[in-house]
Amino acid sequence: MSVKVGISRGLLYYRYFPLWQTFLQELGCEVILSTPTTKQMITQGAGVAVSDLCLPVKAYFGHILSLKDRVDLLFVPRYISIEEDAYMCPKFLGLPDMVASTIQPLPPLIDYPINYKGRKKATESLFYEKVGKLFSRDLKKIRRAYQVGLERQGNFRCLQRRGVSFEKALDLSLSSSDGPGPQREVNAGEPQIGLIGRPYYLNDPFLNKGISEKVIARGYRIMTTESLTETEVNRQISKLSKRVYWSFGKEMVGSALHFAEDPGVKGIINLASFGCGQDSFNSEIVSYHVKRMGNTPLLSLIFDEHWSDGGLVTRLEAFLDVIDRQGKLNRKGKG
Amino acid sequence: MLHIAVTRLFRDRGVDVILPPKPTRKTLDLGTKYSPEFACFPFKLTLGNMIEALESGADAIFMPGGIGPCRFGYYDAIQNQILKGLGYRFTMGSAEDPDRLSDMLDLMKQVAGLRTKGALLKLFYLILVRLSILDYALKRYFYTKPREAIPNETDMVFRESVQLIDSSLSLPSLLRARLKTSSWFRKIALRPGVTPLRIGIIGELFMTVEPSANTGIDMRLARMGIEVWKSVWLSDWVNDRFRFKPFTRNQLKLSARYARPYLRFPSGGESMESVGKTVLFAKRGVDGIIHIFPFTCMPELVAQTILAKVQRDLDIPILTLIFDEHTAQGGIDTRIEAFIDLLERRRHSSAFASPISTHPNRG
Numbered sequence: 001m002s003v004k005v006g007i008s009r010g011l012l013y014y015r016y017f018p019l020w021q022t023f024l025q026e027l028g029c030e031v032i033l034s035t036p037t038t039k040q041m042i043t044q045g046a047g048v049a050v051s052d053l054c055l056p057v058k059a060y061f062g063h064i065l066s067l068k069d070r071v072d073l074l075f076v077p078r079y080i081s082i083e084e085d086a087y088m089c090p091k092f093l094g095l096p097d098m099v100a101s102t103i104q105p106l107p108p109l110i111d112y113p114i115n116y117k118g119r120k121k122a123t124e125s126l127f128y129e130k131v132g133k134l135f136s137r138d139l140k141k142i143r144r145a146y147q148v149g150l151e152r153q154g155n156f157r158c159l160q161r162r163g164v165s166f167e168k169a170l171d172l173s174l175s176s177s178d179g180p181g182p183q184r185e186v187n188a189g190e191p192q193i194g195l196i197g198r199p200y201y202l203n204d205p206f207l208n209k210g211i212s213e214k215v216i217a218r219g220y221r222i223m224t225t226e227s228l229t230e231t232e233v234n235r236q237i238s239k240l241s242k243r244v245y246w247s248f249g250k251e252m253v254g255s256a257l258h259f260a261e262d263p264g265v266k267g268i269i270n271l272a273s274f275g276c277g278q279d280s281f282n283s284e285i286v287s288y289h290v291k292r293m294g295n296t297p298l299l300s301l302i303f304d305e306h307w308s309d310g311g312l313v314t315r316l317e318a319f320l321d322v323i324d325r326q327g328k329l330n331r332k333g334k335g
Numbered sequence: 336m337l338h339i340a341v342t343r344l345f346r347d348r349g350v351d352v353i354l355p356p357k358p359t360r361k362t363l364d365l366g367t368k369y370s371p372e373f374a375c376f377p378f379k380l381t382l383g384n385m386i387e388a389l390e391s392g393a394d395a396i397f398m399p400g401g402i403g404p405c406r407f408g409y410y411d412a413i414q415n416q417i418l419k420g421l422g423y424r425f426t427m428g429s430a431e432d433p434d435r436l437s438d439m440l441d442l443m444k445q446v447a448g449l450r451t452k453g454a455l456l457k458l459f460y461l462i463l464v465r466l467s468i469l470d471y472a473l474k475r476y477f478y479t480k481p482r483e484a485i486p487n488e489t490d491m492v493f494r495e496s497v498q499l500i501d502s503s504l505s506l507p508s509l510l511r512a513r514l515k516t517s518s519w520f521r522k523i524a525l526r527p528g529v530t531p532l533r534i535g536i537i538g539e540l541f542m543t544v545e546p547s548a549n550t551g552i553d554m555r556l557a558r559m560g561i562e563v564w565k566s567v568w569l570s571d572w573v574n575d576r577f578r579f580k581p582f583t584r585n586q587l588k589l590s591a592r593y594a595r596p597y598l599r600f601p602s603g604g605e606s607m608e609s610v611g612k613t614v615l616f617a618k619r620g621v622d623g624i625i626h627i628f629p630f631t632c633m634p635e636l637v638a639q640t641i642l643a644k645v646q647r648d649l650d651i652p653i654l655t656l657i658f659d660e661h662t663a664q665g666g667i668d669t670r671i672e673a674f675i676d677l678l679e680r681r682r683h684s685s686a687f688a689s690p691i692s693t694h695p696n697r698g
Contacts, residue, residue, distance in 0.1 A: 049640065050636060050639050050640045050643070052630070052631070052636055052639075052657065053636055053640065078600060080600065085402075087402070087403060087404040087603075088404065089404065089633065090404040090405065090602040090603040090604070090606070090633040090634045090636075090637055091602070091633060091636070091637060093404055093600055093601075093602035093603060093637070094598060094600070094602035094606065094637035094640075094641070096599075097597060097598045097599060097600075097602075097637070097641055098637055098640045098641060100644075101597060101640060101641045101643065101644035101645075102640055102643070102644075113600060240412075241412055241415070241416075242409070242411070242412035244409075245402045245403075245408065245409075246404075274373075275373060275630075275631045276373065276631075277373070277375065277406050277631050277632065277633040278406065278633070279373075280371045280372065280373035280374050280375075280406075280631065281371065281374065281406055281409050281413055283371065284371040284374075284413055284416075284417075285413070285416075288416055288420070
């Protein structure tokens with residue numbers, strides 16, 4: 001009988017799932033994924049969590065609660081830093097400890113660290129070797145599983161960069177191992193809206209209240225933080241007086257500046273959590289520079305677990321109206 | 336405390352140090368007005384303080400920077416951006432990585448204008464020694480105050496020793512000042528047989544150390560007859576990084592050992608100290624813990640989540656006080672008083688259970 005490993009559909013799932021799933025499946029584990037976020041999960045998660053934690057972490061607790069009785073092991077890796085010059089959020093650093101002290105009883109956690117900072121480095125390949133040793137003694141098999149996982153992960157990110165939505169990219173990259181399919185749909189005429197934020201905000205339609213569908217319904221195309229390459233982000237970041245040293249913060253600020261430069265992008269929407277410490281600073285950098293680089297309208301939306309759809313829709317519509325009017329004025333000016 | 340340790344030494348070397356006025360309500364309002372909404376309390380307070388310093392004629396500001404999961408390392412860049420946006424003209428000095436000695440020396444070089452490395456090292460060492468002696472006086476104060484026989488004697492001794500330390504500018508005179516402080520405190524008459532309630536104050540460094548940020552909670556507790564233990568001391572914090580006191584333990588490592596069952600990797604800031612010291616204090620017989628941190632502080636939120644389990648496991652009451660610009664002293668006082676009542680009652684009921692209670696004496 002194969003081991004059931006539970007993965008919570010929250011936080012870093014939205015960045016690393018293809019790699020996680022492929023790796024575990026190649027080693028003969030059964031991956032059990034929690035269902036998409038529901039209101040009940042968030043209520044339950046918020047019930048056990050400290051009240052000031054951010055919404056995604058509360059949702060994560062909710063996912064764990066819904067999973068824990070169905071699995072033999074829980075996959076809660078400790079992501080400390082994924083590159084040499086940046087850290088993750090403190091909440092990722094302490095995530096396994098937070099889960100273990102909040103929710104009980106729990107199945108055993110897989111909580112090895114990934115860390116590229118400091119003296120005690122734990123690289124990604126080392127992490128997967130450690131995880132692999134739980135399931136197999138064959139080091140070659142583990143390394144092969146990791147390689148296959150990396151390929152799928154690469155395809156997945158590649159598709160995302162071509163503007164394919166998260167769900168579609170996930171399906172495509174996991175179903176076929178050969179090269180990525182659809183090309184970027186180039187349509188210069190369509191005005192674009194840039195969505196910036198962390199992967200778990202951009203891609204969880206329950207947390208962001210389906211904002212991308214709402215924008216698309218108004219006739220705009222969506223560009224997200226995840227549709228940029230690392231070089232594009234780094235080029236923008238190097239312009240700052242002090243580079244942002246948080247991985248997701250860096251992506252968010254870099255993409256905002258990139259969108260502000262791009263004349264095709266008519267507006268930028270920033271998605272953040274209530275009480276998010278890093279985004280309080282990142283948003284400050286973004287608004288400061290976007291204001292100076294031109295007049296791209298910027299809308300900041302802050303989410304918590306007490307929301308109503310109405311408030312969001314009103315603000316979004318007003319924002320898009322502004323952009324519509326700007327577009328019309330420009331066309332008149334040219335004509 | 337830091338400003339006492341630093342100011343005189345720099346003045347002695349010909350640098351005109353402007354001490355911003357003590358932070359008040361107005362400082363905080365100024366800082367809040369120009370800060371991002373969800374920036375943490377220390378950011379707002381220091382920004383307000385900088386504005387006041389610039390208004391009174393400062394032309395250089397020094398703020399250690401850094402890189403870490405916590406926001407503190409980015410303070411200098413954002414504050415620089417905000418102040419420049421307000422039209423102030425000044426230079427901002429910051430250290431690349433405050434944990435590295437060479438960067439700190441570089442920062443001091445910018446301030447003091449000293450050229451030789453020896454002079455810089457000496458100045459840096461003197462600052463650290465002054466800091467640790469000031470902390471020593473404060474520790475003695477926290478021990479003696481709840482036990483004093485004559486009201487206010489401890490406060491007088493404390494004030495005198497701070498003055499003495501402030502006026503000692505060389506290593507020998509500082510060592511003399513420490514001996515004197517020690518003997519002054521020893522001469523204070525104590526009430527016999529008093530076993531005050533003990534409360535451990537844990538949390539974020541700035542909030543636990545800076546009296547204008549935490550409404551002077553530690554001193555007020557001491558005046559209410561409570562022995563205060565603190566998890567972080569400025570001198571220990573510096574010592575963990577630069578090891579200037581070779582015979583003092585590395586407090587971070589010590590905390591990490593005690594925190595091990597609960598928190599296995601420091602998640603930035605003082606999260607490790609908060610968890611580790613709570614366990615340590617509970618084992619050493621503290622009656623209750625007060626956890627202090629600013630609103631939206633990420634590392635301490637992790638600690639708070641984990642402390643909920645520590646509280647259950649070790650049966651130790653924890654009061655969490657979260658500070659922001661809306662915090663009023665009245666609200667804090669009410670909660671502290673209720674907490675103390677609870678601790679007193681707990682002690683009484685446990686005294687009934689075991690009539691002989693022993694207290695290991697400190698000091």
